[in-house]
Structure formats: structure tokens, C-alpha cells
Amino acid sequence: MLKAPVGLQLYSLRTQFQAEGVPKTLDRVKALGFKYVELAGTYNLPPEKFKAMLDERGLIPISGHFSFDKFKSDPEGVAKEAKALGLQYAGTAWVKGKADFDEKYCREVAAAFNKAGKVMADNGLKFYYHTHGYEFVPYEQGTLFDLLMKETDPKLVSYEMDILWVVFPGQDPAKLLAKYPDRWCFTHLKDLRKGVKTGSLTGGTDVRNDVALGTGQVDYPAVLKAAAGTAVTYHFIEDESPTVLDQLPMTLKFLEQFK
Secondary structure, three states: OOOOOEEEEHHHHHHHHHHHOHHHHHHHHHHOOOOEEEEOOOOOOOHHHHHHHHHHOOOEEEEEEOOHHHHHHOHHHHHHHHHHOOOOEEEEOOOOOOOOOOHHHHHHHHHHHHHHHHHHHHOOOEEEEEOOOOOOOEEOOEEHHHHHHHHOOOOOEEEEEEOHHHHOOOOOHHHHHHHOOOOEEEEEEOEEOOOOOOOOOOOOOOHHHEEOOOOOOOOHHHHHHHHOOOOOOEEEEOOOOOOHHHHHHHHHHHHHOOO
16 A cells, blocks of 8 residues: 655654754654655755755755745745756645635635746746645635635646644545545654644644654555555655654554555
8 A cells, every 4th residue: 555655754854953063963864764855845955955964865856845935925036946966846835824725725725826936847847836725715506715726837836745733623635635646745653642633724722742653643545545546756754753753653653554
């Protein structure tokens, strides 16, 4: 069921990057056995230097998150940085502003995604959006996420399903993967602590609710089976909890059974 390679979203170790520095933290990533990574910043290092540190450890950067504002104001700048980092994909993970995520704003976001996607494509890159849970506002026969899918060009805009941010607002990730099999490029493998109430559209929960895969609410056999039938090319583990260093080995052991 685990057909796509598994990598790590480096944001998982943001605390370690700040406290221990980039070299030591990347050494941790390598020691855990990861080969592929997704980026979320370079921790005050020039892109070229960060890329060199990845290369030294045999870590391959596939994708990276950049701010939505940067995509709107300077998409060429995003493309330049993404190429300096050796990325194939450049995406964003948060678009909600001060206003509610309503139909009008959803359409504005979709238009901005299409423009960003065109610039990325012109630069040999692919654009994607990482779900964050506030997009599932009821709309017509579905949700505003369905509208976002409809209004974005499949040739220019792909999606990364953060499993927790689909479960937390009360959606079914396996069904959503199957509904749009050709639109997903990645997943974020993340589990939600048992007992945490779902159905919220805030896009936020205590980071301590991130738990090791297989110990939370997510039905991972169903999710991975569904993902195997889609265009998902990489699974990235993301663990935002303060106990990430304890949980990552547990998560990796859990995933071994699906290989």
C-alpha cells in the first residue's frame, strides 16, 4: 500500500534547527534513514548553502513551502529560490487571512493559485497547495474545497493532503483522495490524538495533538490504500509535536508494515 517514497517535512524539526543548528539537525535526518525532504525555510542560510548541506548528506529536496504573500507579490523570486534549492515543486501551506474563508475569498485564492502555477510552470517547476482544514466550509453539494479544486487549473495547480488537517475538520481523507485522484501530488502523514474532537474549521489545534502514526484517530490502512490509487508521488511525515524526536522512530516503525 505504501507505493510512494516516504520523506520528512523538515518543519518537524524547526526547534532543533534553531537550538542545535542546521548541520547537526540535518545529521539527525540522515541518521533516521530519510533520503527525501520537503523544506519550509532555510534557517537564515542562503539557498545555495542550505542545498550544499543537503547534498553533503545525500538528502534530496523535492518540494518546499513559501508564503502565499510571496507567491502573489514576487512569484519569480519564489521560482528563483526554489531552483537554487534544487526543488521540483514550490507550494504554500496557509492562505487564510483575517477574513473568513468564504466563497468570494476562495475564488480569489484560486485565481492567485492559477497565476502562481503559470509562473512556476514557466520556470520548470510545479505549484501545489497544502490543505489546512479551514477550506471545508459547506458549499452547495460539497465544500469550498471542492470549489477550490474546480476553479484551479489541473495543469498548473496540484495539492498536498495533510491527513490531520482533513480529519480535524471532520472529513474522510481516503474518500477525498479517491474523489480527486489526479490532483494530489503529496501527502503529509500526520496523526491526531485519540479523543480530540473533530469538526472544527479553525485550521489550528494544539501541536501536542500530533502523535506518532498508528496511535491516533486516523485509519492509516484505509488512507494509504486510497493514496496508492492516486497521483501521489511522495509521502512526507510531518510531526509538529514537542516530542517529535521520540515519535519519529515510532512512526517509521509503523510505516514499515506497509512497504
